[in-house]
Amino acid sequence: xxxxxxxxxxxxxxxxxxxxxxxxxxxxxxxxxxxxxxxxxxxxxxxxxxxxxxxxxxxxxxxxxxxxxxxxxxxxxxxxxxxxxxxxxxxxxxxxxxxxx
Numbered sequence: 001x002x003x004x005x006x007x008x009x010x011x012x013x014x015x016x017x018x019x020x021x022x023x024x025x026x027x028x029x030x031x032x033x034x035x036x037x038x039x040x041x042x043x044x045x046x047x048x049x050x051x052x053x054x055x056x057x058x059x060x061x062x063x064x065x066x067x068x069x070x071x072x073x074x075x076x077x078x079x080x081x082x083x084x085x086x087x088x089x090x091x092x093x094x095x096x097x098x099x100x101x
Contacts, residue, residue, distance in 0.1 A: 028094035034078040042071035047091045
């Protein structure tokens with residue numbers, strides 16, 4: 001056991017970030033599996049048509065704007081990506097746009 005040794009703030013943050021991203025429930029397959037079919041559809045449309053609003057995506061899906069907002073909120077929570085930019089990055093990084101569902 002090391003006494004008097006501690007990680008600096010930078011190392012601690014990097015370690016926590018690494019552990020969080022390596023957790024089984026953060027694996028791309030686990031995150032994708034958390035989403036319903038309609039949430040997946042929403043996510044792929046929302047991250048593909050960047051110039052379109054949630055209302056436009058709702059029209060594409062044939063649902064009310066409030067339903068699309070619910071999908072957006074639910075997806076953001078489930079995959080821990082609160083912004084559209086973070087959702088785009090996750091879809092691209094994990095190859096979700098190529099998935100067959």
